[in-house]
Amino acid sequence: xxxxxxxxxxxxxxxxxxxxxxxxxxxxxxxxxxxxxxxxxxxxxxxxxxxxxxxxxxxxxxxxxxxxxxxxxxxxxxxxxxxxxxxxxxxxxxxxxxxxxxxxxxxxxxxxxxxxxxxxxxxxxxxxxxxxxxxxxxxxxxxxxxxxxxxxxxxxxxxxxxxxxxxxxxxxxxxxxxxxxxxxxxxxxxxxxxxxxxxxxxxxxxxxxxxxxxxxxxxxxxxxxxxxxxxxxxxxxxxxxxxxxxxxxxxxxxxxxxxxxxxxxxxxxxxxxxxxxxxxxxxxxxxxxxxxxxxxxxxxxxxxxxxxxxxxxxxxxxxxxxxxxxxxxxxxxx
Amino acid sequence: xxxxxxxxxxxxxxxxxxxxxxxxxxxxxxxxxxxxxxxxxxxxxxxxxxxxxxxxxxxxxxxxxxxxxxxxxxxxxxxxxxxxxxxxxxxxxxxxxxxxxxxxxxxxxxxxxxxxxxxxxxxxxxxxxxxxxxxxxxxxxxxxxxxxxxxxxxxxxxxxxxxxxxxxxxxxxxxxxxxxxxxxxxxxxxxxxxxxxxxxxxxxxxxxxx
Amino acid sequence: xxxxxxxxxxxxxxxxxxxxxxxxxxxxxxxxxxxxxxxxxxxxxxxxxxxxxxxxxxxxxxxxxxxxxxxxxxxxxxxxxxxxxxxxxxxxxxxxxxxxxxxxxxxxxxxxxxxxxxxxxxxxxxxxxxxxxxxxxxxxxxxxxxxxxxx
Numbered sequence: 225x226x227x228x229x230x231x232x233x234x235x236x237x238x239x240x241x242x243x244x245x246x247x248x249x250x251x252x253x254x255x256x257x258x259x260x261x262x263x264x265x266x267x268x269x270x271x272x273x274x275x276x277x278x279x280x281x282x283x284x285x286x287x288x289x290x291x292x293x294x295x296x297x298x299x300x301x302x303x304x305x306x307x308x309x310x311x312x313x314x315x316x317x318x319x320x321x322x323x324x325x326x327x328x329x330x331x332x333x334x335x336x337x338x339x340x341x342x343x344x345x346x347x348x349x350x351x352x353x354x355x356x357x358x359x360x361x362x363x364x365x366x367x368x369x370x371x372x373x374x375x376x377x378x379x380x381x382x383x384x385x386x387x388x389x390x391x392x393x394x395x396x397x398x399x400x401x402x403x404x405x406x407x408x409x410x411x412x413x414x415x416x417x418x419x420x421x422x423x424x425x426x427x428x429x430x431x432x433x434x435x436x437x438x439x440x441x442x443x444x445x446x447x448x449x450x451x452x453x454x455x456x457x458x459x460x461x462x463x464x465x466x467x468x469x470x471x472x473x474x475x476x477x478x479x480x481x482x483x484x485x486x487x488x489x490x491x492x493x494x495x496x497x498x499x500x501x502x503x504x505x506x507x508x509x510x511x512x513x514x515x516x517x518x519x520x521x522x523x524x525x526x527x528x529x530x531x532x533x534x535x536x537x538x539x540x541x542x543x544x545x546x547x548x549x550x551x552x553x554x555x556x557x558x
Numbered sequence: 559x560x561x562x563x564x565x566x567x568x569x570x571x572x573x574x575x576x577x578x579x580x581x582x583x584x585x586x587x588x589x590x591x592x593x594x595x596x597x598x599x600x601x602x603x604x605x606x607x608x609x610x611x612x613x614x615x616x617x618x619x620x621x622x623x624x625x626x627x628x629x630x631x632x633x634x635x636x637x638x639x640x641x642x643x644x645x646x647x648x649x650x651x652x653x654x655x656x657x658x659x660x661x662x663x664x665x666x667x668x669x670x671x672x673x674x675x676x677x678x679x680x681x682x683x684x685x686x687x688x689x690x691x692x693x694x695x696x697x698x699x700x701x702x703x704x705x706x707x708x709x710x711x712x713x714x715x716x717x718x719x720x721x722x723x724x725x726x727x728x729x730x731x732x733x734x735x736x737x738x739x740x741x742x743x744x745x746x747x748x749x750x751x752x753x754x755x756x757x758x759x760x761x762x763x764x765x766x767x768x
Numbered sequence: 769x770x771x772x773x774x775x776x777x778x779x780x781x782x783x784x785x786x787x788x789x790x791x792x793x794x795x796x797x798x799x800x801x802x803x804x805x806x807x808x809x810x811x812x813x814x815x816x817x818x819x820x821x822x823x824x825x826x827x828x829x830x831x832x833x834x835x836x837x838x839x840x841x842x843x844x845x846x847x848x849x850x851x852x853x854x855x856x857x858x859x860x861x862x863x864x865x866x867x868x869x870x871x872x873x874x875x876x877x878x879x880x881x882x883x884x885x886x887x888x889x890x891x892x893x894x895x896x897x898x899x900x901x902x903x904x905x906x907x908x909x910x911x912x913x914x915x916x917x918x919x
Contacts, residue, residue, distance in 0.1 A: 237830060279631050283642040283750050297643060311830050313628065313857055316594055317635050323598045324639040328612040364829035385808065386826045394803055394828070403849070436808065436826070443804040444897050451894070547598040553834040554822065627858030675864070676883060 228301040230539060231289075231325070232532025235318030236310025236338050237364065240281035242289035243528035244300070248536030251348055253293035254522075254529040257281040260288060278317035286321070289528075297325065302332040304535020307545070308552035309338055310364075315551035323547050334535045335545040338526075339365060339557050340377065342492035344534035345523035353515075355486045359477050361501070362493030362524075363389035363404075368431045368480055369557065375537045377558045380480055381431025388469060389495045391435035395442050395465055399458050410498050413466035416459025420445060422468050431476055438468060466500045474504045481514055489516045496524045561742045562615045562640070563734055564601070566633035567625030567653040568672070568718060571597050573604055574734035575615070576742075581735035583608045593629055597636065612640065617647040619742055624680040624694065624757040625653045625672050634754050642749035649744040650752060651737070654694045657716045657730050658684040659737045666711025667691065669702070670730070673719035680757055683709070688740065696757045699723075770904040770919045773893075780806050780900055784813030787886075790914040791818070791840060793866040796882050798874035801890030806900055807872040810890070811844055814870065818842055827872070831857065841867030848873040854880055884908025886915075 227247055234241045243254035257277075290296060305322035308315060326333040342365070343358045357380075358369040366389075367382040386394065389406055396405020422441050426434040442465055449456050481489060489509060495501065496518055509516040523530060565572040571593060574584035585600050605612060620637035623630045641648035657670030663686055672680040674696055681702045683692035692705060699721065706713045706725060715727040774780045787797070797814075799807040812824045818838030827833040827846040835842040843862045850857075854877060862869050863882045874881060887905040904919065906912045 279635055279638075280753055282635060283638050286639075287642065287750075309830075311832055312834060313631075313832075316628070317631060320594070320598070320632050320635040321639045324636045325643060327598055327602055328640055328644055383825060384823045387829060390826050390828045397803055440804045447892075447894075547602055548595045550595040553830075553832070627861055675860075 228536060228539065229295065229299055230302050230304050230334070230532045230535045231297075231300045232304045232336070232528040232530070232535050233286075233318045233322045234306045234338075234341065234526060234528040234531045235278045235282070235314050236306045236308070237314055237526060239526045240278045240285050240318065241526065241528035242285045243532045244289060244293040244295060245348070245529055245532035245536065248344070248347055248533045249351065251529050252295070253289050254527055255285045255289045255292065256527055257285055260285065278314055282317055282321045297329045297331075300329070300331060302334050302535065302539045304334040304336050304531050304538065305549075306338050306341060306531050307335045307549055308555040310551075310553065312551050312553045315553075319549065319551050323549065327547060332539065333545045333547070333549060334538050334543055335549055336531045336534050336538060337555065337557050339367060339369070340375075340534045340538075341530035343369065343371070343377075343490060344537065345492055345527075345530035346490045346517050346519050347533050348523060348529060349517065349519055352490065353488055355484065356488035356490055357477065357480050357484065357486050358490045358492060359473070359505075360493045361388050361473070361491065361495035361498075363387060363393070363495075365493060366433055366435075367557075368477065370480070370484055370486070375534075375541050375543075379557050381433070381476070383433045383435060384426070385434055385436040386439065388433070388435060388473070389493070391439055391469070392495070394439050398439075398443055398446055399456075399461065406495070407497070409462050410466065410500060412459045412462035413500055414463075416457065416461070416463035418464040418467040419457070419460045420464035422464050424468050424472050427472065429479075431480055433472065433476070435469070438465070470498075470500045470504045473501065474508055477505065478508050478512060478514075481512065487514050489514050491516070491518050492524070494524045497521055559616045559742065560610065560614055561617045561619055561738050562612075563619045563738050564633045564637055565621035565653065565656060565732065566593055566597055566629045566636075567621045567623055568629060569593070569626065570718070570732075571600060572656075572732040572734060573601055574738065575604060575608060575610055576735060576738045579735070579739045579742075581738070582610070584734045586732055586734075593632055597632055601636070613644055615640075615644070615646055617649070617742055617746070619738060619744075620648065620650055620752065621653045621656055622650040622752070623653060623755040624674075624696070627754075627756060630754045630756070634752060638749045638752040641752070647746040648749050648752055649741070649746050651741045651744070652682075652694050652755070654680065654682040655684075655690075655741070656732065656737050658682070659688065659733055659740055660716075661733055661736050663714070664712070665714040665726075667706070667709050667713040669706060669713055669715045669725070671699070671702070671715055671717045671719070671721055673717070673721055679721065683713075694757060770902075770915055772902050772904075772919065774900050774902065775896070776898040777806070777809055780809050781813030781816070783902060784810045785817040786918045787914070788814045788817035790917050791868055792910060793840060794864055795840075795868045795910075796863055796885040797868070797870045798881060798885050798887045799870060799872045799890065800875045800888070802892065805890040805892050807890065810888070811870050811872075814868075815842055815844075818868070832862070841865065843867055843869045844872075845869065846872040847877050850877065852876050884911060886911045
């Protein structure tokens with residue numbers, strides 16, 4: 225098959241990002257708005273670049289990307305765009321830019337689901353093998369997905385309230401840890417012991433999760449201890465909280481792997497960086513003989529490389545959108 | 559010069575292509591919520607119908623605001639991406655300037671108004687030659703009407719919103735040929751610098767940046 | 769100003785459903801209360817009454833979540849992450865789209881709220897974990913009438 229260069233654009237929430245990936249495996253360039261040093265080339269044209277300032281960022285990020293990859297729009301075979309889920313106002317900017325490029329350069333437009341992107345980020349590390357189970361854990365999403373074959377998705381379950389990343393940030397707030405508190409909470413958990421009693425949420429046979437009750441339990445516990453005049457040992461509370469979260473996620477993930485007789489587990493999304501989760505899944509997967517992949521951090525947070533990668537397989541499969549493609553704040557993966 | 563015009567700052571899509579100041583094709587469609595889906599398909603039709611290609615365009619003229627927040631961003635994103643990618647000239651105008659561009663009129667003063675709710679409007683005052691008398695601003699409708707009373711001539715309000723007034727009111731039907739002819743020679747800018755101008759809503763927002 | 773107490777989640781949901789029964793287009797409900805006070809639970813109850821079948825998940829990360837398929841569209845916002853900076857969000861437009869807007873942590877964006885709205889402060893009681901005190905302040909005639917009818 226001929227080489228295909230896919231331009232991916234992602235603006236579903238905070239970041240404006242563009243990337244060029246060849247054949248779904250080789251990343252030529254990825255630019256993310258919060259990481260760009262605009263002053264060197266653009267000082268004076270745009271007073272500041274901030275995350276979420278998508279209209280200000282979009283052409284700059286596109287230009288940096290093409291320049292770094294040393295390609296022009298003529299070299300691009302198709303444009304992959306995140307159409308959802310996410311914040312509609314943000315999604316729209318990337319979408320209109322992608323549609324404009326598709327129109328003026330007469331290129332195919334490939335719609336990509338943000339979560340499909342997270343899953344395919346792993347393909348940049350090593351090719352995905354099927355069937356697989358994907359655990360997507362991020363600030364905004366918590367889902368278990370079954371993939372029987374390439375680019376075929378079945379959502380097994382997900383959170384009914386807070387995403388695991390959101391829950392971490394909220395519990396961190398309760399402990400007076402500044403936003404985003406997730407990573408620090410993870411670190412503290414390793415410095416403490418799971419001595420506090422917290423309930424396991426949704427401890428059932430489903431593949432769904434629920435974290436808001438756990439958040440409430442932490443709040444109530446802190447409140448009660450304070451009432452009794454006890455000092456909260458923050459590291460122990462972090463450890464207790466993390467243990468409950470990691471245990472329920474691990475348990476349900478392993479159950480899914482066994483029930484679907486799958487030997488491949490992909491973890492995706494920002495919370496994939498969590499040490500506690502990595503340790504727990506690594507241990508259990510070793511026991512069960514399951515092949516486990518964690519992506520490097522740069523692919524865990526929102527970025528367009530994952531969209532350009534997923535976009536390649538969608539392109540191969542024949543997924544196309546026309547210029548009337550609209551942004552969707554929530555959309556099912558399958 | 560071939561110019562492409564786009565205005566999505568309201569619930570309408572106004573777009574057009576002119577060649578040497580002659581309008582070849584235009585769109586005037588009320589799209590509302592469908593703006594984000596159908597703007598680009600309609601623009602594609604606009605070009606196809608007159609067999610002009612995007613790369614043939616020399617300059618882009620885009621309305622940068624004020625008006626609908628979401629609408630403005632759609633037009634600005636399309637215009638700047640087009641200009642940047644095909645290395646075309648681009649310049650902007652305000653929605654109020656566009657609204658005040660009427661080829662002939664019985665009135666001495668043209669007052670475009672966009673409803674900004676709670677008794678406020680985005681408004682400005684122009685004379686019939688197109689000279690700006692009062693700059694674009696977010697202003698209490700009453701205050702603007704008082705300013706209109708002080709003018710030595712007949713005033714007309716131009717708006718597509720429902721704004722009651724003792725002054726005569728006409729609806730805004732974009733005179734795209736005139737708009738392009740009047741504004742296409744405005745100084746071009748770097749596409750990266752083409753951004754929405756919402757006209758700050760509240761002092762609070764301005765204070766936050768201090 | 770109205771004050772009532774709910775003893776558990778179920779009663780909070782019932783309160784939300786009662787308020788929903790008097791809904792109207794462009795209704796804006798502002799929810800203030802600490803973490804864990806039940807802002808999202810209230811919203812879930814309201815959404816369920818609107819006939820929305822999807823799970824109402826936290827909008828903390830995404831800021832605005834849109835649910836178009838209920839009797840009226842529901843726009844569920846959590847502005848905590850904005851830290852008062854409303855940026856490019858076009859919040860104002862949501863207040864006029866003909867749906868119901870529910871804003872969590874609305875106290876952080878006081879200046880951007882519409883003149884007429886339903887303000888609900890949720891307080892947790894010291895001695896009863898599951899109970900909540902709702903302090904409801906209708907601002908504007910439509911909201912005053914709603915409260916008279918429902919509370």
